[in-house]
Amino acid sequence: MTTPWQRVPSDLAAAMRPRLPTAVRAIAEAVAEANPGSAETAGEKFNRDVRTAVQVALERFVDLAGTGEPALPPPIREVFVALGAAEARENRGPEFLLGALRTAARLLLRAASQSLAESRPVTVDEIIDLSDATSAFVDELASACTDGLARQLREQAGEGDRRRRRAADLLLRGGAPADVAREAVTAIGWPALDRVVPVLLPADQARDARFRFAADGVVAERARDAVLLLRSGPRAERPALAEALAGRAAVVGPSLPWSEAPEAVRLAERAAELIGTGPEPVFVEDHFAALALRGEPGALAALSSRRLSALDGLRPGQREQLLTTLQSWLRHWGSRAAVAAELFVHPQTVSYRLNRLRDLLGPDLDDPTARFELLLVLTQRRN
Template sequence: MNPAPLLPTPWQRLPVELSEAMLPDLPATVRTVSGAVAEAAPAFASITDAKFERDVRAAARVALERFIELVGTDAAALPPRLREFFVALGAAEARENRGPDAVLAAYRTAGRCLLRAASEALATVRPLDPDVLIDLSDAVTAFVDELAAASTDGFARQVQEQAGEGDRRRRLAELLLRGGAPETVVATTAAGIGWSGFTTVVPIVVPLDHARDARFRFGADGVLLERPRDAVLLVRDGPRATRPHLADMLAGRGAVAGPAVDWPRVPEAVRLAELTAELVPAAAGPVFADDHLGTLALRGEAGALAVLTARRLAPLADLRPAQRETLLATLHSWLRHWGARSEVSAELFVHPQTVSYRMGRLRELLGADLDDPAGRFELLLVLAARFPRQYPRPESTPHLADMRLE
């Protein structure tokens, strides 16, 4: 069976002299088309970005040059390379959250401009009889339909991709908030949204009416999960997770930021943010749980104590275990005895100069923390949990009635 003959393309019927007639006025036609397209839809008319203007002009030039090439041929409207160009235009519109109506309006406007320009050019070289005008109209319509189809395809692809990415981002947020997920599962899910190699996360509890704004403000660096009463935004480590940036981005939004933690401890950090919200109203915000870890630790929150321990003792992490324990025992005694060297040396059974040497080493490691009241308080909390035997148990404390006054 013989294959069906190929139907002629609409532009194959156009007179070949049309190409030569359109070429001299090509720059002016590009300007006309791009200007009309920029005003074709309200979504375009309000854009003042110079890049947008350049992109529209480039698209107009590519389309017009291709139409001129097609005149009198049976070639496909768009070879793969050019089709991907217009697919990318549609995808870009989706990323800018402009609807498909604006794209289609732009192509309709471009088609009218192209038909007028082609008619005027052809009229300079031959009479325009009705058959030629009909052929020209059919060719322009078919060509513009191909352009619109490519951009619509790109728009649809991008929307689908964004929806898929949204699902992947939500999936990662669920895994981190639920806790206990295998590292390989988290790593694979994170890689799917470009979070390869992330380690630290800052959880932020935000009111539901600020959830969408928070998602937009932190973009690719945050994943968000809405809950019945609030939403949790998880920001990966980086410039956007720093306290100054968070304070700026979340000002006036009633947010409470939990401590930065390794991703397996996200549920714990979210709980600390929630408890902090109970302590301090976040009407304006943001409130930082970091400022209230000591209070939470005193209330028996093991998570707060764990964060304090990790942070306050981090400068000693590289020491040998025995050396670290010796310095911590000395620091504990020094804090409890208000820096009285003689009492520390008596309690530890070491020479006073040994106490001085150890405290000098601790000052090298801890720096200003030893002179900061809040730093000393948090260090004492951490060390009190580490060396509980230094404190009398309630049952071993003598009752006042049993004490003799001498």
């Protein structure tokens, strides 16, 4: 099979070789000028790599003139594969490489044509053959560069997957030292190690969850299901999850500190057993009371945190006083006289404390579900 460079005049090598240093410098400078952002960011190494690549490419093109050899023997091809890989490591896509190669192709054709023209007359057919040869040769260079870029991206993706699996395993297993866990999540781009929201999903949705929540979650695949662990943030809020998980038979566990992720997953598992799954996601926080009544200490602790967190900033004695008053008020169905008699305080004192509780707890005191959960938490607190 005839190669495009086989039709190139064989005397091109003799005409062009003395001009190679000038051509290399001109093409390297043109490539750098066409991509000033990359040159300024990468500095001297960028310029050195460009000069090396241009030198190797031009010397090879000159050697190919009039031959039927393959464009790039393995050692030369690896130079351009490495160049593409380096671009991927710098988080640059193929646009720079392809633009640089277009610039190089244009200038290579000009340099080759001028070299021949300075040694003898050049025909139109020879110019056309030179054009075909430079285009085909640069296409081979582009193929090698994009191959290197693709290889590096696959390698980086594999390393990223490994890091994400490690982070998921550490969080799911629990017990990891804080510095180890922090290092693991930093390696996958999480800005901090804070609270985690687990989501149980059918096993066949693991891949989709990994794609949809790539920046905010890690996925652990298990025999019977998949566990998505989401870092705290807007995408882990209930409204966002209700929309994103619609129709996916999901069970959303409670938001707990990262060190309690195994407990959060266990509560999601227990809720799945108790409630089952359906088209709409099940939120464990809606079923804390049911789980607590079935002896789940984690559910009781989560429910307590949810209902009483507004009192966390009080002094211990003041907090205890208000909780005692609240429990009595709930048991006596809001009778201030009964509360005052039970606690041996003046009814006005009860009124003052209840006003303070209303400031802290807001509408929870008028919500039947919230009142039941408050009474459950306070009753268990005494036991």
